[in-house]
Amino acid sequence: MQMAIPSAITGKFTCMSQQIETQIDVCLTERNRTTALFRIILVVPMLIFVATFVPPDFTSVNSYAVGFFILPVALAIVVRQIYPSYLLAFNESLLSLQTRVDAYLLLLTDEYPSIEENDLVSVTFPVVDAKTLNRWLPLVKWFLAIPLYVVGVFYIIYAAILTLFAWLSILFTGNYPERCAEGVVGTIAFWNRVVGYTLVLVTDEYPTFSL
Secondary structure, three states, X not given: OOOOOOOOOEEEEEEOOOOOEEEEEEEOOOOOHHHHHOHHHHOHHHHHHHHOOOOOOOOOHHHHOOOOOOHHHHHHHHHXXXXXXXXXXXXXXXXXXXXXHHHHHOOOOOOOOOOXXXXXXXXXXXXXXXXXOOOOHHHOHXXXXXXXXXXXXXXXXXXXXXHHHHHHHHHHHOOOOHHHHHHHHHHHHHHHHHHHHHOOOOOOOOOOOOX
């Protein structure tokens, strides 16, 4: 993870990887204490909006992740070794939307998550050439990624603790601790890399375990 040095007002934390890259501009000082206090309530409309992407049949394969086109992509790669551009664009846009909601919910920014892309939160997919992807890996990536899931659960707990500490810090001081921001952004970036490998299938390179 490569971290940019934060300015006095805004910290730009960039989590670089050779898979999906996640960048979040974290405001460290002069935070809005009122919206932080009621963040879990304020974010509900956006959570409902994201949840609408879940197929109504919760037993379907596509319901494993919120709205991602997983099975059609896997079939296209396995059968034709093609990644349809319209599925790629949708998966990238949806992951970007989810990341913006996560950044707001986890207090990384006070700006309400926009439905369209913005400059505060960006998720960048690598250039995808399905001809260079192993056409059989989509069948087993879910199994190969089990160690990532296990480590990721501990990262989620870690990020939750950091967010609680940051929430208290914002309420009492108006500041978001830089160390907390590094851990929370790192966790989001880690899970985005896992999604890129196991679900949206944009890379065959195994994600790193580090934040």
